[in-house]
Amino acid sequence: MSEKQEFDSRLQAVLRRVYGEQIALASANRLSGGASQETWLLTLSGTGAPDTLILRRAPEGMEATDDSRAIGLPNEARLIRKAAATGVAVPEVVHVLEPDEGVGEGFIMSRVEGETIARRILRDDEYAKAREHLPAQCGRALAGIHRIDGSDVPRIRESTGLAQVEQYEQTYQEIGVCRPIFDLAIVWLKENAPKPLAPLLVHGDFRLGNIMVDEQGLAAVLDWELAHYGDPREDIGWMCTNSWRFGQSEKRLGGFGDVEPLLEAYAEAGGAEFTPRDIDWWDMLGSMKWGIMCMGMYETFRSGADASVERAAIGRRVSETEMDLVNLLEGQRHA
Template identity: 40%
Template sequence: MTDLSAALAAFMARISGPGELAGLMRLSGGANMESWAFDWAGSKDSGAYVLRRAPSADYMADRPFGHADEAALVMAAHGAGVMAPEVVGVLGASDGMGTGYVMRRIVAEVSPAKILAAPPPTLLADLGRELARIHALPRAAIPAAIPLMDTATALAELKARFLSYGGDRPAIALAIRWCEDHLPVPAEPVLVHGDYRMGNIMVDANGLAAVLDWELAHRGDGHEDLAFGCMTVWRFGALDRPAFGVGSVEDYFAAYEAAGGGKVDPARFRFWLVYRTLWWALGCLQMGQAWRSGADTTVERVVVGRRTAEQELDLILLLEAEAPDAERGRALPPSRPSRPDPTGEPTNREMVQAVRDWLEGDIKPTAEGHGKFQVVVAMNALGIVMRDLDAAVRAEDGALAEALLSGATTLAEPGLLAKLRRAVLDKCAVDSPKYAALARARNLWGEQKN
């Protein structure tokens, strides 16, 4: 941190004149892209700021555009009246801090749990209005490096990634085939934020205060943005409020259209809801691949890699409507039995439990900031291992996945939907037992225990 403090102070002095840096602190989360809060007291431009950076160019190697273009896009959006942060400076190679940019800090709430506990009355309308503004950004204002997404090509790339990861997850194969069969005709491209969801917005008492994290921006179908914030995972447990966990999709669409957004097509919206759920399922698998390859060896990568189970559960909930009525009403097959209670020497599970208890009792209470976040992630990882050792549940079924991907097998096959339901329930119970949609699925599908 000392080296970063000196380099950041030199950068701020260069862009705003002499001054003093204080309170440098890494914000929670962000295993790859770092965010650092700090204060600057100078001859001008004193105030609170945030540095967003990647420590080296290697972190940006697989991205379609770099931080300079990202900063240019954020500045263009801010200049057009979008509630984007105000960028005050972009890092250069000579600054010695990797790549990134500095923004004025916005004082507002970003925690989804705190926002959704008591959302401001105008928030859903604000979200619809702001998205309409983003989609209205003129093409000439968008940096040339921001790519144009071709949906068919992007879906083919997802399929290729799935096959490279083993191609053996039936729920994912089912979703890929469904998307191939329901691919919409190309839409008139607009600027798509690409990550417009709870967790990437800031809220104060007056409503929406800022839209953050523009690194996935591209030009494409505006329905993609509309759907992303309505995914189950980004509602953070508020399952009765489909739009961002805040309200109804009907009110959200109405606000978007009233602010100048295009007419919402429900079928196109459904396609993107399935597509982005599939995209995130593969994104989670990719996290595990990044750890396995050595590209990112943080514990957070492997934990997020196991969140694929959440998206597989959501994909079955989204796609089960395609099955015949008789299959949707079929009872669940029994779950696999758990392993017997141990009686001899400490088992692997008990040893993992001991380490987890030590982290919780001795390490977590004294950890602070990002270190505390990492301890919690490590505890989550050990919890997954403990449950996995108990249940020995696996999600892979290469033959079934291949049959679903090719269309040789569909949800019309007797017993298939019930089998898929059981598989995603059991896997999610191991990997994400607190995932809100798990309890809902158990209730919908008639599971009486666990």
């Protein structure tokens, strides 16, 4: 029996544990993921179960470690279930993998129909109505996320805005490349840090690419592995970061809308009342963070640690974030 056949056999046993012996795994096809985390489309036959499901897994030996920013897939599943209980649109978690099942660490969830590719969401006519609805829908979703009590979920850490500035400054210094606009942005962020708010659960990577969108708008919030306790403005500012507008820079919110409708819906759904200027600092933080991440990805390519074209291509985007930081700093100077 091949390794793939053994994997399929174990996965079928898991599905039968959940749905009964009448279920068979027709196919398991890997969709995406890196070396440490994978996404699979499962097609089932038989009665009493959905036709398709999604498996998120880390193979044995590739689980998130304690020093990782990721909370680990079992904890991600717990947060998704909590999000569903607060009314946030998420996939249904149908099973969390057990160690004795031999499939790795992860969970099986429902398949949500829609689109995650930003270029299509922002440009295709079939998502025109969705783009109108998304700002308010995202505001309501974030209000729900920020209400989640994750106190009983392990490995959710606290990360304030200033702590992230210090973290990424250290990474920048370790990379050892002098890019003056990042030095200036770091100084500005330290000198203009807003008064911190009481930490709430934040998604940590709320943006196009990590939400499922259908023709009516927000269908599901995905990819919760970077959830942590922090300032709720962080999630809003991250979606406003110019890199996540995917070329539609005139629309501050994700390239699809204005931030004001999100802020209004967020407050109406029980979140705090913020103004667009309250998000400016977090917008700057987002561009600084992503730029330094891009530097790090190029460094892994340059060093040979990961010689993939993807790492090199992302590394080239540092210059985009430099221009974003110039524009943001100029905007603050004239504000």
